[in-house]
């Protein structure tokens with residue numbers, strides 16, 4: 154079991170129906186704004202993470218996810234790394250990497266990463282989680298580290314695709 158990469162173990166994700174606003178605004182026939190609470194999240198702005206069912210924990214990636222064909226770069230980090238519910242994609246840019254982070258709910262965040270030997274440091278600008286920094290150890294086809302979720306260290310293991 155590992156942390157759910159979709160909700161980062163919180164078990165809750167931003168409501169996609171109202172984009173996390175908690176209400177829906179629409180224009181009526183007479184040109185007025187009609188604002189009503191979002192029926193999907195009930196105005197709470199979050200919904201239960203459907204990927205992990207709200208537990209925040211998921212099984213390790215399925216063989217189907219692992220076997221997706223992808224061109225392998227000669228760079229030890231470049232390419233896509235995934236765990237159940239989430240992934241990071243690294244693109245080499247000079248001495249650094251550009252990083253795109255994503256999950257099954259369709260959110261994508263961007264950031265940068267540096268690699269110092271086997272230590273990979275990520276700086277992600279996340280619209281949902283806020284800006285965060287993550288340190289991961291690179292060893293072969295595995296990237297692992299500890300993610301802090303609400304003050305609780307949770308182990309995270311990413312596999313190279």
Ligand SMILES: [Zn+2]
Pocket residue numbers: 157158159160161162163164165202203204205206207208209210238
């Ligand atoms: Zn989840």
Ligand SMILES: [Zn+2]
Pocket residue numbers: 168169170171172173174175176191192193194195196198199
């Ligand atoms: Zn909503």
